[in-house]
Amino acid sequence: MTKYWLFLYKTTIRNKFNFIPIAILILLTIALLWLNATLTASNGFIPMIRMQNADNKNSFSDNKEVNLMIQEQIASNERVIELAEKNDWKAALTLQLKVLEETDIKLVENESQPVPIELKKSILGKKAIYQYLVKNNLKLDTLERETQGFPFVFRVIASLFPSVVILCIIALLTNLFTENFKQGINLDDLFPLKKQYLLTSKLGFGILAASTVYAIILLISFVSATIINGSNSLNYPALLNTPSFIDIRPIGSLIAEALFLQFLCIIFLVLFVYILAQLTKNKVATLFISVFIICGLVLTVTKVQPLAFIAHRIPFVYFNTIDILLQNSSYITNNPKVTWITGITTLLISILAELIIVILLNYKPRNKKIPLFER
Structure with a gap:
């Protein structure tokens, strides 16, 4: 035998x-990693926060109170980016959780204006992921583009x-x-x-x-x-x-x-x-x-x-x-x-x-x- x-x-x-x-399978595996890395470089955690800051800078108006809130959010986002680039993900995600609580979570919890179920699912899921990462002191990776x-x-x-x-x-x-x-x-x-x-x-x-x-x-x-x-x-x-x-x-x-x-x-x-x-x-x-x-x-x-x-x-x-x-x-x-x-x-x-x-x-x-x- x-x-x-x-x-x-x-x-x-x-x-x-x-x-x-087998060669095709190996190439596809490497290609998947390259594609994920490319998408993360343009749509990952840090790039998305930078895009938010760019949008916020274009949102200034004549309302001083609104402008003050925008400036605080921009400063908070810049701090998150700084911490993330230093690989201090626990501090970065802790700060990002506070931003999430003040914005998206309030939107979800507002019963007078119901949000689509998929949006609610995404926001609550993101919060749960961030909380878990902070608790276990882990680095964030991009969901479905790891x-x-x-x-x-x-x-x-x-x-x-x-x-x-x-x-x-x-x-x-x-x-x-x-x-x-x-x-x-x-x-x-x-x-x-x-x-x-x-x-x-x-x-x-x-x-x-x-x-x-x-x-x-x-x-x-x-x-x-x-x-x-x-x-x-x-x-x-x-x-x-x-x-x-x-x-x-x-x-x-x-x-x-x-x-x-x-x-x-x-x-x-x-x-x-x-x-x-x-x-x-x-x-x-x-x-x-x-x-x-x-x-x-x-x-x-x-x-x-x-x-x-x-x-x-x-x-x-x-x-x-x-x-x-x-x-x-x-x-x-x-x-x-x-x-x-x-x-x-x-x-x-x-x-x-x-x-x-x-x-x-x-x-x-x-x-x-x-x-x-x-x-």
């Missing part, structure tokens, strides 16, 4: 086409896994599971090993290869972001999509839960592509059907209303692991059963069903010898 693993390894390495999706080590890994897990990571893994698995079919002949039958050993070896190698590629991408994303902008902390906050708008969890626990769920997704994906490869025995057909079914359902299933009430039983829903953990998926589908625990149960049941199909596809009853007088 060790020799067969070595054979699979050499076959995978020698196939140059396997390196193309550029620091651990927060950027969190963004890669959230954004790249349900899309380009899956595409890359499908391409690798398709090559792995269809390479043995030559002119309708399964070359695996030529190995002097029991079929169950060949099967478990190939599936195990597929899971290991897919997991290794994903681990390398996460390592590259962490190292590159840390070298440029620092690592920040696993205690960095992530805002949950709850009715209170202020519930927070540290990204460390979210990353751990997401990676466990994504590992189950990888096992599900390996078995799914293997089954298609056994049915089609064709590389192009396996790749096309896999991409069409998996990526199509991963990206659309939560947006199809007729499927919303059974979304918790569809394994493809849980490929969007961070959306599950932040409760975005349950909010979009209006299905509170779409949770991490339900995801584990659904994926395990789906994996078991796939294993049964795999066994049936590879089960070949022995041909019984017919006695001569019965021929």
Whole structure:
């Protein structure tokens, strides 16, 4: 069995086409970091405060009281910028919280002038994030445009896994599971090993290869972001999509839960592509059907209303692991059963069903010898 693993390894390495999706995935990871850094430089915390000051300077009028308030706000903003540039984020965010309380929070709490729910959600969420950062003395990173080590890994897990990571893994698995079919002949039958050993070896190698590629991408994303902008902390906050708008969890626990769920997704994906490869025995057909079914359902299933009430039983829903953990998926589908625990149960049941199909596809009853007088 060790020799067969070595054979699979050499076959995978020698196939140059396997390196193309991996190279594309690495480039996209670096491009995401560059894009986030570019957007943060123009729309981040400090640039936005500078824009507020520019707007305030154009807001002076003949009213002395109003002008005095504007001057105080400008001075406060300049102090926040000064503290932030010195990396004294605790003091900067404490001062910014006071500004937030005197402006946006009063607007939200004014019952005579109701504000849109999304605006209220944004303001209260921002306040909760700032309070958490001040309490834990952490540096601010731009929401959904993270550029620091651990927060950027969190963004890669959230954004790249349900899309380009899956595409890359499908391409690798398709090559792995269809390479043995030559002119309708399964070359695996030529190995002097029991079929169950060949099967478990190939599936195990597929899971290991897919997991290794994903681990390398996460390592590259962490190292590159840390070298440029620092690592920040696993205690960095992530805002949950709850009715209170202020519930927070540290990204460390979210990353751990997401990676466990994504590992189950990888096992599900390996078995799914293997089954298609056994049915089609064709590389192009396996790749096309896999991409069409998996990526199509991963990206659309939560947006199809007729499927919303059974979304918790569809394994493809849980490929969007961070959306599950932040409760975005349950909010979009209006299905509170779409949770991490339900995801584990659904994926395990789906994996078991796939294993049964795999066994049936590879089960070949022995041909019984017919006695001569019965021929």
